[in-house]
Amino acid sequence: MRKTLAVIKREYVEGVRGKAFIISTLLAPVFMAVLLVVPGLLFTLKTGGATRIAVVDQTGRLYAHVRESLMQGGDKDARATESAPVAGRMETSQQQQMEAAAALQTHFEIEQAPVGGSLAEIKKSLNERVLREELDAYLILPADILERGEAEFYARNTGDVFTSGMLESRISRAVIEQRMRDENIDQRRVAELSRQVRMETARVTKGGEERDSGGSGFFLAVGVGSFILIAILMYGQVILSAVVEEKTTRIVEVLFSSVRAFPLMVGKLVGVSLVALTQFAVWALMLLAVTLYGAGAAAMWGSEISLPTIPLLNFVYAILFFMLGFYVYATIYAVIGAIVTTEKEASQIIVTVSFLPVIGIYLAFPVIRSPNSDFSFWVSMIPLFSPITMLVRIVTETPPFWQIALSLAIGFATVVLMVWIAARIYRVGMLMYGKRATIPEIWRWVRQA
Amino acid sequence: MRCAPRGERVARRRPIIQPTDENGVTLQLENVTKRFDDFTAVSNLSLRVRAGRIFGLLGPNGAGKTTTIRMIVGIIAPDEGTVSLFGQPVGEMTRERTGYLPEERGLYKKMKVGEQLRFFGELKNLHPRRADEVIDRWLDKVKLSDWKNKRAGEMSKGMQQKIQFIVAVLHDPDLIILDEPFSGLDPVSTELLKGIVLELKAAGKTIIFSTHQMGVAEDICDDICLINRSRKLLEGSLREVKQSFGRNAVALRAEDAGEVLEDRRLVARVVPRGDFEEVLLADGADSQELLRRLVEHGVNVSKFERVEPSLHDIFIAKVGEDG
Numbered sequence: 213m214r215k216t217l218a219v220i221k222r223e224y225v226e227g228v229r230g231k232a233f234i235i236s237t238l239l240a241p242v243f244m245a246v247l248l249v250v251p252g253l254l255f256t257l258k259t260g261g262a263t264r265i266a267v268v269d270q271t272g273r274l275y276a277h278v279r280e281s282l283m284q285g286g287d288k289d290a291r292a293t294e295s296a297p298v299a300g301r302m303e304t305s306q307q308q309q310m311e312a313a314a315a316l317q318t319h320f321e322i323e324q325a326p327v328g329g330s331l332a333e334i335k336k337s338l339n340e341r342v343l344r345e346e347l348d349a350y351l352i353l354p355a356d357i358l359e360r361g362e363a364e365f366y367a368r369n370t371g372d373v374f375t376s377g378m379l380e381s382r383i384s385r386a387v388i389e390q391r392m393r394d395e396n397i398d399q400r401r402v403a404e405l406s407r408q409v410r411m412e413t414a415r416v417t418k419g420g421e422e423r424d425s426g427g428s429g430f431f432l433a434v435g436v437g438s439f440i441l442i443a444i445l446m447y448g449q450v451i452l453s454a455v456v457e458e459k460t461t462r463i464v465e466v467l468f469s470s471v472r473a474f475p476l477m478v479g480k481l482v483g484v485s486l487v488a489l490t491q492f493a494v495w496a497l498m499l500l501a502v503t504l505y506g507a508g509a510a511a512m513w514g515s516e517i518s519l520p521t522i523p524l525l526n527f528v529y530a531i532l533f534f535m536l537g538f539y540v541y542a543t544i545y546a547v548i549g550a551i552v553t554t555e556k557e558a559s560q561i562i563v564t565v566s567f568l569p570v571i572g573i574y575l576a577f578p579v580i581r582s583p584n585s586d587f588s589f590w591v592s593m594i595p596l597f598s599p600i601t602m603l604v605r606i607v608t609e610t611p612p613f614w615q616i617a618l619s620l621a622i623g624f625a626t627v628v629l630m631v632w633i634a635a636r637i638y639r640v641g642m643l644m645y646g647k648r649a650t651i652p653e654i655w656r657w658v659r660q661a
Numbered sequence: 662m663r664c665a666p667r668g669e670r671v672a673r674r675r676p677i678i679q680p681t682d683e684n685g686v687t688l689q690l691e692n693v694t695k696r697f698d699d700f701t702a703v704s705n706l707s708l709r710v711r712a713g714r715i716f717g718l719l720g721p722n723g724a725g726k727t728t729t730i731r732m733i734v735g736i737i738a739p740d741e742g743t744v745s746l747f748g749q750p751v752g753e754m755t756r757e758r759t760g761y762l763p764e765e766r767g768l769y770k771k772m773k774v775g776e777q778l779r780f781f782g783e784l785k786n787l788h789p790r791r792a793d794e795v796i797d798r799w800l801d802k803v804k805l806s807d808w809k810n811k812r813a814g815e816m817s818k819g820m821q822q823k824i825q826f827i828v829a830v831l832h833d834p835d836l837i838i839l840d841e842p843f844s845g846l847d848p849v850s851t852e853l854l855k856g857i858v859l860e861l862k863a864a865g866k867t868i869i870f871s872t873h874q875m876g877v878a879e880d881i882c883d884d885i886c887l888i889n890r891s892r893k894l895l896e897g898s899l900r901e902v903k904q905s906f907g908r909n910a911v912a913l914r915a916e917d918a919g920e921v922l923e924d925r926r927l928v929a930r931v932v933p934r935g936d937f938e939e940v941l942l943a944d945g946a947d948s949q950e951l952l953r954r955l956v957e958h959g960v961n962v963s964k965f966e967r968v969e970p971s972l973h974d975i976f977i978a979k980v981g982e983d984g
Binding site: 214219639 | 731734735736759761763767768770771780784785786825828
């Protein structure tokens with residue numbers, strides 16, 4: 213035990229003190245933030261002056277309204293009529309944000325093109341002005357736009373989908389408003405009447421009705437799944453190199469004259485996972501700080517914040533299954549590390565392994581639709597997938613406790629078995645360095661050792 | 662903090678076992694065999710290493726030395742036969758009282774020397790409170806005190822080797838196993854470590870010393886065992902081995918000794934060597950008889966010395982015979 217602690221301590225101290233750890237701990241959040249924010253900013257960023265647009269109004273009465281609508285900005289964009297599915301919610305709001313931001317960045321200079329003469333002549337002269345760069349684009353509102361709902365847009369740059377999208381929605385609005393005015397319909401009344409229905413979701417459980425916004429549990433499960441994936445992508449390699457290290461440096465022989473392979477392997481795994489947990493804890497604290505700050509700021513602006521309500525027990529399960537998932541995959545990496553002689557050799561196998569948690573995340577979708585089916589039961593017993601699938605079952609229709617316990621027990625037994633196998637392979641494999649072991653050889657090592 | 666005088670035993674919480682069994686034997690191998698697949702690395706080997714002696718485990722490359730050592734330190738288990746240390750089977754207890762410098766050496770490159778030694782000490786149950794003092798003393802002994810807070814990767818190979826030597830001895834083991842400890846060291850460092858090995862012997866430690874450099878073995882070993890192709894060829898004290906090798910030779914420098922040396926009942930062969938001749942006596946002949954005959958013949962003798970076969974000669978002869 214004392215020796216295992218010594219190994220844990222060494223792995224942890226060396227891991228946490230390394231430059232790589234410090235840099236990645238501090239820089240990763242910055243990097244993430246940059247990745248999230250910058251593309252949005254870049255898309256909305258419109259360099260150069262205002263977009264100059266000429267409007268050819270063949271109806272003779274729309275120009276003023278269209279102009280008003282175009283100059284007004286996007287806050288009244290007709291979004292309310294769209295129905296947003298649960299999973300799509302985030303996307304929609306992101307889209308809205310982006311468009312709102314685009315609106316802030318886009319200025320129009322609108323002018324009315326003379327209507328005299330034939331359409332072909334007007335277009336010809338406007339085309340020339342566009343090519344001379346006196347204009348950026350022009351719009352044609354045909355006489356029958358109110359009936360047919362079609363307008364034409366001509367521009368030098370038609371690739372700017374943000375601007376054309378915005379133009380389309382604002383012209384629509386002007387046209388819709390015009391139609392309503394023509395029919396003597398009160399627009400405010402329409403807005404009032406087309407209010408949407410909101411569904412309150414409650415879960416029926418033995419303990420009564422639980423009110424949570426159904427999606428939050430699902431997000432918890434998929435979130436944990438993604439987190440396992442990220443953790444493994446980041447730390448699988450670290451575990452692998454920790455295991456291979458003594459082999460390539462030949463320290464292993466001194467180690468094995470002092471400590472058995474199993475405690476050594478346990479020490480390494482625990483040491484590295486503590487390094488990982490330290491890093492995640494730092495990030496979690498950073499995230500919490502930012503969230504609190506953000507929430508505080510939002511509260512100051514008077515907006516209402518609704519934090520998802522997740523039962524405490526589910527959090528406990530989430531942590532348990534996250535740990536399980538991490539260790540299941542970590543031990544797979546440890547076994548690979550025990551087999552290979554250098555890290556390079558391992559790279560191909562690693563790609564395959566890091567794919568497995570993705571399968572687990574995909575399996576979450578069939579499971580959420582029928583959490584108590586036989587299929588769901590079995591996939592939530594397989595340790596490779598159970599951290600995600602069982603968690604999905606818990607947050608949807610909580611299965612009987614014995615199933616949760618069984619899933620955890622199978623997972624835990626797998627971890628111990630894998631460490632044991634890794635230790636055996638490691639011990640025998642180190643004595644025959646210089647070549648990669650074949651599968652039958654490995655099997656022999658595991659049996660004999 | 663008071664410095665404990667050398668030799669003072671570490672207070673251990675576990676029961677103290679005597680450094681030997683009741684017969685003064687530290688290590689005993691009985692009919693030990695180890696096979697790897699079809700290859701037999703060690704075959705029916707029996708050995709006794711007496712306490713407080715330096716035991717040379719000699720043999721050519723691939724003879725089975727390292728495999729034997731790995732069984733002694735408990736890295737691998739023998740297929741047949743028994744290994745006992747301090748009168749006990751190999752296990753957790755014997756591991757802590759054994760220090761091992763393997764031939765394949767390595768250190769954690771990025772770890773500081775002092776921390777590294779502390780870690781290896783902890784693995785051998787060296788008490789953390791004692792560790793600092795012990796580490797400082799050893800670093801001072803091998804003249805590397807300035808390196809305590811530097812990374813091992815910055816050291817030269819020879820320096821690293823000295824650190825690895827410390828790893829083998831810092832927990833004050835009763836049995837120290839050194840596999841080619843001087844290979845690649847400069848003469849000054851070699852002498853330094855040799856001196857330390859002899860000091861350890863004087864402090865009552867048992868040392869197993871594996872090498873194929875016969876010169877070094879001859880310098881410091883009390884007992885030797887020569888193995889070749891997984892089998893033991895000979896064993897015994899250095900003196901016994903040399904005597905039993907049965908080569909009778911005299912280093913002679915003399916003028917006009919021709920006639921005496923041609924007597925085939927007395928002299929088997931004469932081998933010229935630098936400024937003297939090595940005279941190999943015939944079977945049953947006695948060096949005293951040769952000296953008498955030389956004096957009788959009025960030969961002017963300026964050098965007459967009985968020479969023992971060197972370990973080197975024995976090694977070549979025995980291993981050569983064995984094929």
